[in-house]
Amino acid sequence: MSHSVNLCLMAVDRQHVLKQAAALLTRRATTPMDEIARAAGISRATLHRHFAGRDALIRALEDLGIEQFTQAMDAARLDEGNAADALRRLIAEAEPVAGVLAFLFTENQLFESGEINAGWALLDDRITALFRRGQEQGDFRIDLSSAWLTEAFYGLIGAGAWAVHEGRVARNDLNHSIAELLLGGIRRSMEK
Amino acid sequence: MSHSVNLCLMAVDRQHVLKQAAALLTRRATTPMDEIARAAGISRATLHRHFAGRDALIRALEDLGIEQFTQAMDAARLDEGNAADALRRLIAEAEPVAGVLAFLFTENQLFESGEINAGWALLDDRITALFRRGQEQGDFRIDLSSAWLTEAFYGLIGAGAWAVHEGRVARNDLNHSIAELLLGGIRRSMEK
């Protein structure tokens, strides 16, 4: 009578598979399942055993991204301190999962079905709120809408993840590169 | 005996078709040909008459993007004046074709075949050179690599085009939004 705890060994690491899938799908949204499987080091059959199908894989990827991004935002404590520091914390927390996030930003295709859209809208609101807070408290400029700042944030995260993936930017620099550019811009400032 | 000049009336506007295709393909890379045709207001048959196939369409899109971007850079006279103004001019010139550019940035899939890669690398170098010039002349900060600034530029153009397409940013604001954010960053600066 096995009161075994059903440890569910699952040699296959879902997280790892999803990360590989994100890398490939960000690069080419039509990447076939067998390529994804190969990249993850498993067979196509096993891939299908863990994810009911392509749609389920994409869905899992979205869920993972939303979950990780949510955790990043929670960890960043966006409401505390001044907005600029909060934004720095957010970038620092989001940087490790930038790859999956980059996929989310580009894979706008499924954001039509309300369910995921809702989950994403929540995150969207939190970031927009952060930018608005910064504007209201005089830290951020007000001639750029908070909606645009949010989009720009996404764009830079995505560009950064891609640049790292392509070896054009060192992973160690990513955090600093995104935060500094977003906060201070390109121009050399005297006050510093 | 018609010494007609073969004006080739071609009621179909290739440019228009390509723009529609860019919008759809940026949104969803797997968009079927019939959807693209419908969006362009023509039949699938006609679409195939003008572009040998899906690959040819993508290829034409890339060529168009590279051509338009090249023109934008030429018009912006990147070598003249200070780098910041040159960057402003580039953004202003590139903004009208941001949609096609956004497609180019995200459709990294075909950058593998050397031919297009070469054409793109040329543009890449010119932008990178602009940022480097700005750094050497003391206008741009040097703690961010010119490679990263280039990637960030792409990312913001893409994010901007997308934001406009989604109605989150007014087309009229796009130019200002991108240039100001890129040059000055989010933070409110005193010197102004």
Add this chain to the structure above:
DNA sequence: ACCGAATGAGACATCATTGTCTCATTGGTT
């Protein structure tokens, strides 16, 4: 009004991918 080019609508075979299946093999556990 005429004529030819361009188009739209639809049929059709082809192809790649997908999802499901079976069977043999591996690897860890008892």
Add this chain to the structure above:
DNA sequence: AACCAATGAGACAATGATGTCTCATTCGGT
């Protein structure tokens, strides 16, 4: 050693997109 779960390899039909074709229609210029 025996066992069971997980996996890999491959076959298979179903599906959807693609590319090509034909034929009727529309449009512009003569």
